[in-house]
Amino acid sequence: MNKNRFMMKFFGLLLTQRISVKSALLLCMLFIGLLHTQAATYVQNEKVTLKLKEQTVEEVFEAISKQTDYKFFYNHNQLDLNRKLSVNVADEPVKEVLEQVLIGTNCEYQLYEKQIIITDKKSTPKEQQQKSINGKVTDKNGVALPGVSVLIKGSYTGTATNMDGFFNISVEEGTTLVFSFVGMATQEVLVENQKNCKL
Incomplete structure (x- = not known):
């Protein structure tokens, strides 16, 4: 309740004084920053x-x-x-x-x-076993497909193939990669022991 009363007086003072909007916003941001610092100190x-x-x-x-x-x-x-x-x-x-x-x-x-x-606990890099997967995406005639989306299934992490159809992505073993391209059926590939992926 005291905080609310203080805030009302503070903002009332800002409104009754003839100060610029920029100055008022700056004072408000400073005040909020001080409150945040006080809360963080309390926790510690x-x-x-x-x-x-x-x-x-x-x-x-x-x-x-x-x-x-x-x-x-x-x-x-x-x-x-x-x-x-x-x-x-x-x-x-x-x-x-x-x-x-x-x-x-x-x-x-x-x-x-x-x-x-x-x-x-967050896994250490040794536990995660990240590895780099290189690959090339082509159509059924062997023509390279640029701009194919390569995403880690269940996430927004990914890459796209370059002009020659090549891609590179770091993943954990057991990850599924999802390949999608306009006009083509979406395909999924499970990453196991391979370092290269051709699709």
Whole structure:
């Protein structure tokens, strides 16, 4: 309620004073930036005190939620919520407590406003096994087809063939490439061990 009253006075002051629209917009943007910085600092500095023995991960999350305004979001299939652990911290930042709770898991957290989102750790490049696929697209007579769209199925990532019908794209093994061209039937090719693809 106090924030609303402050905002009304602030904007009322801007309207009653004879200042240019550009100046008013600049002041508003500055004010919004300050509020955003304040919120980010709050997230980084919020602390908890926990004395939990042999509690489940879910119970630890509930204890953090009770002491803060944070809400937890996670996929039950990605995190073992029944894993028991002990947490004994006094006036520790929430970030450090979360790092302790998630040790030994394949999960990481993201703080977004008043939400803590637990997700799978992003794969490292070694785990992803990206490889470069080169290929050429031709019609049934062997004539090169320029401008054929080559997309990774289920995404917007892709490329197009050049004037000679050649393309190059980096994909993970097991990815399906979708080839489409005006006037031609769409075709899908599963990328396995091959480095070259001729269509």
